[in-house]
Amino acid sequence: MAITWTIIMWSLLLVILVNEIAAIYTVFREKRDIAATWAWLLVLTLIPGFGFILYAFFGRKLPHKQLERIKSQTQLKLRQALEEQKQQFINMPKPKDQTVQIYRRTIMLFQSIDASFLTRHNNVSIFTEGNALFKKLFDDIAAAKKSVHVEFYTIYNDEIGNELRTLLEQKAAEGVEVRVLYDSWGSMGVWPSFYDHLREVGGYAAPFLMSRSNFFDFRINYRDHRKIVVIDGEIGYIGGFNIGDQYLGRVPKFGPWRDTHLRIIGGGVYGLQRRFIGDWNASMKKDEDKIFHYHPYFRPIKVHGNVALQTVASGPEAPLEKIKMGYLRLINAAQDHIWIQTPYLIPDDSILDALRVAAHSGIDVRIMIPSMPDHAFVYRATQYYARDLANHGVTIYYYQQGFLHAKTMMIDGRMASVGSANLDFRSFKLNFEVNAFIYSQDTVDELEKIFVNDIRNSRVITPEMFANQPRWLRIKQTISRLLSPIL
Structure with a gap:
């Protein structure tokens, strides 16, 4: 009996030792911040075996090639015009108004770290309720003449998701360029076949950067959490709403859904259009599926609004948050x-x-x-x-x-x-x-x-x-x- 217990104890110690060595190797072989490093070391040490399953879902980083693809697409920046705008702010006399000074420094920050244009004279509408937002969004899509670009973390196969898909199919059949980019994890349960008819009538649909389904891509981190719609390069949507019945308050678990979304007309749409094209191209493996001719999407927009804004994108491909x-x-x-x-x-x-x-x-x-x-x-x-x-x-x-x-x-x-x-x-x-x-x-x-x-x-x-x-x-x-x- 004593020998048996000795064997069990040594076996447990061996398992613990092997688990700890594997934990240290797993956590330290990839560069990450100190807090995340110690958090994962704690999980892998305290939950032997199962901790590595959690790591497979939550801890693995994107492959280097995928990060490089998304990083290379951020070069779509119209650099000369941006440099001219940056110089204007640098050479501007120091304003006496504190408000203008605060604006100026914040604007320069985003120009420096994200090559983000300041656009003036935008018209901006605010939506806090799903029914009003989706009615306006669907009306704008229905009126599209040239292009509809859609990018969401979540597009569910439910009532509102099918309404959107049907509308996009109609526009694609009319000859409008329709492209849909979705996150495979956020759009859980939506298989690529969901968009087969859209493709048949001339539209495009693809998952962001990842595999074609969650069966092959079960990485929960590094997701496309953006919510972008750009219509004819003139109307843009950005905010917190995704596409799903719960965002209309139709899911009893959540009840009424309270969110904030913006509809933008003006130069602010350029930043959203640039971001969509970058994300789309990074997600396409074949050159024939990418967007190389940018000019049709950046036409002058005649608008007389009074809202100045910058659109700023961030992601794990960039060194700065x-x-x-x-x-x-x-x-x-x-x-x-x-x-x-x-x-x-x-x-x-x-x-x-x-x-x-x-x-x-x-x-x-x-x-x-x-x-x-x-x-x-x-x-x-x-x-x-x-x-x-x-x-x-x-x-x-x-x-x-x-x-x-x-x-x-x-x-x-x-x-x-x-x-x-x-x-x-x-x-x-x-x-x-x-x-x-x-x-x-x-x-x-x-x-x-x-x-x-x-x-x-x-x-x-x-x-x-x-x-x-x-x-x-x-x-x-x-x-x-x-x-x-x-x-």
Whole structure:
């Protein structure tokens, strides 16, 4: 009996040793930030065997060739015109108006890190409800004359997804150039055959960068989380809505869906068109499927709006976390208030410290998050950081009227960001995202009025209320927080 137990003990020690060696090799063979490195080492060490299955889904990076494909496509930048615009800002006399100075520095940041044009005189409409958004979007697609480019993380095979597909098939049959780019994981359950008829009538559809289905591509990280539509190179859509019945409030689990999306007419569409072409070309293996003639998509747009904006894209192919840097810039520029809506609040240390500093400096920092989870671990981590920030003077709201999915940030009534990027590690480091950064007091004022209206459907969660949460709930929040760099 003693010999048997000795064999079992030595066998267990051998398994633990082999698991630890494999964990160290797996984690350190790929370059990643320190927080994610230690988080994965913790998972692989504490969950022998099964931890490697989790790593296969959540931890593997994109192959170098795929990253190079997406990186090479970012060269579609109209460099000469951008350099001329950058020089204008560099040579501009220092403005006396502090607002103009803040605009100028933020604009120059995005010109430098993302080659992003500042476009003026845009018309911008804000949508917060799915029925109104999809009616306008479908009307614009139905009126398209030359091209319809669609890129979404999620396009479901449900009622609204089929309505969109049918409309795109009709436009392709009319001779309109129709291209659809979707994420194979986000569009779970939608096989390539879903778009067979679209292809038969002359349209195009493909998964972003990845394999043709999740059966072959089960990597949960490095997804195309962007939501872009460009119609005739003149009308653009960007924001938080995907294509699915749940985004119309038709799924009882979530109830009414509260999101924020923009419709843009003007030069701001160029940034969305450039991003779509880059993503499309990176996803095509054959040259004949790529877009090489750009000029038809960048025609002059006659519009007399008053909204200045830049579109900024970020992803794991770039060394800088560009949208996160934009968030930091806005937070650090605030003088009066910072109002944020995000479904997932899992900030890294830089964002967390910036929010703490702002709150302790007397700035009115308010963050609105959902009152219900859609991902258990993610929501517990969100609660952990909400509790931390509440203890530092940030006002935390739980939105009660359905699920809050909006990704917005408003600063001092002067600047705002609306797009696909959440305030979390995944959007900063792991996913491909795109946001519009807006410099228009009228538009920002409209976004802030929406925020104030949402407060009526929310409740404040105070530090005392967080402190009185059940101990087991706080333990789950703390455990989830340890995994935050990889959630």
